[in-house]
Amino acid sequence: METTTLSFQNMHTHGELFTNLLRARRESFIVQNRWDLPEADGMEFDQYDTPASRWIAVHEFGEVLAGIRLTPTTARVGMYSYMIRDAQRGLLPSIPSNLLDFEAPVEPHIWESSRVFVSRNVPAKLRMKVQHDLMTEMINAARKLGATQILGLVPAVWSRWIKRLGLDAEPAGPVLNIDGSESQVALMHLSTNLH
Structure with a gap:
């Protein structure tokens, strides 16, 4: 099992890993969760997949087992910035604007994690290792x-697995039902995580 951080600068050196990541996102978010998201050629993507972002993939033999997108909170592309901030500003009608307990930050030292998933094909006995590898690579990147x-809109059960992984995070907004899933914004503090 490998963990790779992709960027527009290095994705050409990783073959089909980026497209496989977008295919795995489609499987998780569009097929499994039935979210109404943009897709093309079997891949899920949106306006936040830009050169400012980084993508983390846990993969084995070409299959993407888990992934995360990291985007700086200083990102700007046309009218968009980053997902949490744009939702708060009312630009994303599928996400409630009251998702944060404070004004969405625009700071170079705060990044957003989004499109976090672990494939349903990952056996239960490997899920903790896959989550650990994903979070470790996210922190390092x-x-x-x-x-x-790191600010992230994640499944509301995040507090269960984040503690098991030895990470320091706190709730940053209410638990919300978004497209049939309980979600919450969490704020992770990297200075206290020594992974």
């Missing part, structure tokens, strides 16, 4: 990018 905090 975010730190290399200068982040000290």
